[in-house]
Amino acid sequence: MAVPEDPNRVLIFDTTLRDGEQSPGISLNTHEKLEIAQQLARLGVDVIEAGFPITSHGDFEAVREISRKVEGPVICALARTAAADIDRAWEAVREAEFPRIHTFIATSDLHIRHKLQTTREDVLGQARAAVAHAKQYTDDVEFSPEDGFRSDREFMAEVIAAAIAEGATTINFPDTVGYATPEEYAAMFTELYALVPELHEVVVSVHCHDDLGLAVANSVAGLRAGCRQAECAINGIGERAGNASLEEIVMLLRTRAPYLGLNTRVDTREIARTSRLVSRLTGYPVQPNKAIVGRNAFAHEAGIHQDGVLKERTTYEIMDATTIGLDANSIVLGKHSGRHALQQALSDLGFQVTGQTLNMAFKRFKEIADKKKQVTAMDLEALVTDEFREEVAGYQLEWFDVEASSRRPPHATVGLRTPGGEEVVGSFTGDGPVDAIFRAINAATGVDARLREFRVDAVTGGQDALGETSVVLEVGGVAGSGQGVSTDILEAGARAYVRALSNALRRRELAEEAASESPAEAVPTP
């Protein structure tokens, strides 16, 4: 990828599907990853890190699908320094319009000693060989010295000089454990530019974690020190406290543009929708007081603030809600809206839906429209996203009955269709109606799934709100997650549970296949 001509252009490298997807309990299938990648392309990110292909068949497949179908951004795959990792990464991204291989190895003595159990000399050799190997496949090669911030500066300089000499075009410096402060992180770049003048010839990148709440501040400190790529994730998801939030970095650069003098090519009006899509598909909620995309980020409770805002918006608002696409709730359909109106509304929302998916969406739309007076854009998003999940072959919920009371234990009966098309029925008397339904599903499928998490949110406010549920469960040590949408919380819960169970079974199969081929080692990350 060419370095942009505008010296103040910051490249946005989105790692929602790689570092973000490593968060506990997230298990996106290929279709869901593709949907997120397509939305990231609409958002206008420069690079999509789509996955870590060597780690599983599922990851490989998803990266390949995204490479085939998503146009615009660079599609990047992660790889350790081993040739097999890099080969697999290339196989996954080779069909992309703009493919990138991102290879990494730890350079901190702590990691070299305890994790890699090797020597600095070996790390230097591996880095050199990995970049050279990747460079045979593509010009666009990124290299990261993992745990860079805690690395000896002179040694790290030696490693990156070697990587640049072998042809790396982007060098990324992760604060893998979220330990840096902005001054220290900026000072590191000043030192590195002095030690390795060749850094001026490549794109230098920041990658910050939020363990101490400083990911965004550190990222921007790095950009001010000369970096021009920011690695980040939607809603700040990722391991532990997550990565720097894409939306916070982008809106900070935009809101403070006159002071910071930096810009991105992100279409900020897609931010709110992207945030909702990622939250819905990962099952990771966004807290109400999250900057930019939290439900309250643009709201005021205290009277005089409202008064101040009315008199002059800028007294209490430094950003306009429409900038991030929060005015998108103007599309409203009613119970008499037809298939064409639905298709048009979905298209306005960026969903190109046809054929069987449109049929299913229309059927669900009519069910919902019968119960709700108005169906809004956010309801449609929830529904369509819900329908996409049907594409995983698995169990389907057919019907359920529940009797619940404070005066006797609740009883549930469910009917499911198996992947083979057979109808199975199960029933259970549980501690609560949800517990009873979930165990009735276990009884019907004969699978001993164990619930780990259950959450319900209302998609939109009001008494006739759509309920959105998330379930994480475990089948014999393999986790699966699922979501469901309905005006009926028990139905939404049952749908989510059935999907989570199908996902867990599918993951278990994939893991078994993979194990029988070449045992994928444990997974490292920058």
Place this chain on the structure above:
Amino acid sequence: MAVPEDPNRVLIFDTTLRDGEQSPGISLNTHEKLEIAQQLARLGVDVIEAGFPITSHGDFEAVREISRKVEGPVICALARTAAADIDRAWEAVREAEFPRIHTFIATSDLHIRHKLQTTREDVLGQARAAVAHAKQYTDDVEFSPEDGFRSDREFMAEVIAAAIAEGATTINFPDTVGYATPEEYAAMFTELYALVPELHEVVVSVHCHDDLGLAVANSVAGLRAGCRQAECAINGIGERAGNASLEEIVMLLRTRAPYLGLNTRVDTREIARTSRLVSRLTGYPVQPNKAIVGRNAFAHEAGIHQDGVLKERTTYEIMDATTIGLDANSIVLGKHSGRHALQQALSDLGFQVTGQTLNMAFKRFKEIADKKKQVTAMDLEALVTDEFREEVAGYQLEWFDVEASSRRPPHATVGLRTPGGEEVVGSFTGDGPVDAIFRAINAATGVDARLREFRVDAVTGGQDALGETSVVLEVGGVAGSGQGVSTDILEAGARAYVRALSNALRRRELAEEAASESPAEAVPTP
């Protein structure tokens, strides 16, 4: 309050109950605020901003109760510059062991022109008069120039010099709209110390909002520039994107102590519990990837990270989970545990529970213990917190019956006890079982409450988890929130709804009383 002898001691000023409580939908009653204040005292904060007494009877009462009962920290009340505000603030805090009055007025031209619609000269006069008036009551007076960061530096310097001359002992500089970057915020202090050398004689304070994701970075930049008080809130709650997170500031100072050279007297092992209590009582969830207190903050999914952590914890962890009290889940009770064991376990958790409250808690404990194999510390916290909520006089849920099915609309019947002790019954056929129960409650009470939000979380993992629900509803324009805990999601939902409804009715009464006395104006804040 005396300035600490240790020049590196940072005073932690918690505004969870004031700025945090201004978040939309939060409506804590006096008992809940007292419980949070007592936990903040255990946490070891230096100052508790308990409320803004002029704004409502409820706020006044809560500040007075906290002043009477909470020992250790300074108890602070907020007031505008008007004498009536300051009188009311003093009335509320006068019985505190260490009372403080915090008065403020905006100094930015934007606010002076559009919100206050007055002149700089008038603002200067009001600030001077307010501090002088507060000083008659107490030595401990804090002054804030609201929207300080966007204020003309020379004018703001003039105002704070006047405030110090009148006896203000703490000067707080809010970035009211969350607009600053760390360098700019630090530079402001350097400039102010030069313009107003008397600042060296008082405590200088930071107050940052997180609109651009920089609240913690800005706060710490201010501390490095010489400030020694940090205003912050548990879980970072507050208006819009909220305040700087207390837990992030404290753990950043602690984890990077050798580099930053600053310390607090916070007992970090109380952080996790305080976070859970505030989340539960406010109904504000903490996202899994929130720094320090998110569910994943100390977790790893990727294999090699776990491997690395096993080999040497510091490869991927810069903090130890026990530091913030995450080992507290060792208390476990079973169904045969007696009243004394429960009381002891609660006491270990910091809850001194006796008499009727213990009886209620024991009864609920036995119900739960019958359904769950083990009752953990987190379950107990949830239960006891749930019981505290019973103390608001209002409707009580007596029983309910629900029939739900995917094949016909769900039907609910509920029995409630009115505040007067009468039993009332209502039933409804709704869109979903929760909708049916909520509307059956409306039918039983004859109150036309409208649901705004509904959320369910599992308190602890596993199939027999306790469900915790939050409801926000509206009765004739007045909002009320309520939470409920049960292994039965419908029961938890019904409890939460009944409480939210009782809270909304109580708030409406208080608002009507207040309106009939002296119409409290709209509420401003720094």
